[in-house]
Amino acid sequence: MKSVLLHIHDDRGAESRLQAACDIARASDGHIHCVQVTMLPDFVAADMYGGASLAPAMIDELRAIDEKVRARTEERLQREGVSWDWRQVDGDIVRGLLSAAKLSDVIVATLPEGTRKDFSDPMPICADLALAGRTPVMAVPQSARALMAAGRALVAWDGSQEAAAALRAAVPLLKLAQEVHVVTVEEAGKYPFPATDAPEYLARHGIATQLHTWPQDGRTVAEALMAAIRVLKPDWMVMGAYGHSRLREYVFGGVTRTILHEVRVPVLLAH
Structure with a gap:
């Protein structure tokens, strides 16, 4: 960048x-x-x-x-x-x-x-x-001391336009990362999207990834994603920004809002 x-x-x-x-x-x-x-x-x-x-x-x-x-x-x-x-x-x-x-x-x-x-x-x-x-x-x-671009990156992937926009924007930084973990949460009752799309896209840019399909296990998507973050311990992460507008007030959707309230690593957001 x-x-x-x-x-x-x-x-x-x-x-x-x-x-x-x-x-x-x-x-x-x-x-x-x-x-x-x-x-x-x-x-x-x-x-x-x-x-x-x-x-x-x-x-x-x-x-x-x-x-x-x-x-x-x-x-x-x-x-x-x-x-x-x-x-x-x-x-x-x-x-x-x-x-x-x-x-x-x-x-x-x-x-x-x-x-x-x-x-x-x-x-x-x-x-x-x-x-x-x-x-x-x-x-x-606000308490972060550094952004380790060359460290471990986590990509939250759900196949959406927002996640795709964030992934495309993150490519220059992801090229610098030693490890890139693509995490998708299995949502019960939903038709599975092709989770391999993101790793395949990144591979075309010369970025090797590890794909993780995280079980929901009765939790919310945000809770399952937070569990993945705690296990994988990324230095920074990438995710789509979901929200809606009311007059001039912009409000994040549930998953994005929960992650940003709880995560303590830099997050690259795109809508």
């Missing part, structure tokens, strides 16, 4: 995001696009009671905070020895990142661990990015 978009924001997930982006860039000899979105509060707009006079001062304060974050991040990137550039935009964070990601191979964002309690907690934007855009998202747990 030659073009890696890194979400820049001062929160508890900033370190894991930056490290993951650097790991991907180094592994693939890629370039990092740092995108910092300044989210201007709604109330800086005109206010008949005089509130608009606060807007310039507040905007200046936000700019000053962002400049400190930029200086600190650029100093860190220089030590990491990777290629990068910087883009700053104003407005909605999801729209800003998606607009900047049109020619990116992957977006690196944080997968929060728990409910957001204050401004220092990462924003739960992976769902919006994965379901509203066309660029795959590497959802990195």
Whole structure:
């Protein structure tokens, strides 16, 4: 992946995001696009009671905070020895990142661990990015210390369009992995899909795989998949992002939602 978009924001997930982006860039000899979105509060707009006079001062304060974050991040990137550039935009964070990601191979964002309690907690934007855009998202747990692209990868495969999109997007990284495990869960009462499709597709790209058909054994698909993850212990994984929209709120479907709430390894998502 030659073009890696890194979400820049001062929160508890900033370190894991930056490290993951650097790991991907180094592994693939890629370039990092740092995108910092300044989210201007709604109330800086005109206010008949005089509130608009606060807007310039507040905007200046936000700019000053962002400049400190930029200086600190650029100093860190220089030590990491990777290629990068910087883009700053104003407005909605999801729209800003998606607009900047049109020619990116992957977006690196944080997968929060728990409910957001204050401004220092990462924003739960992976769902919006994965379901509203066309660029795959590497959802990195906020406690992750690295992304071992050359380690063990797990592909969650169910034959769906979403899983296929994620698999295609992951090919450049899967080529770097020492082991690739394709896992499909046997669903009772459902017509079996050709689980060998994914290994055959990857083989054409020179990627050797191990295929696992995991028994459901009375569990939900998500529970069976989590069992496979615990046994195989991947360094990172690939899966399709399932969801539906309600107005502007994007909600992950059951399996995706469960995995992202419980898994503690980076997950490449695509819709």
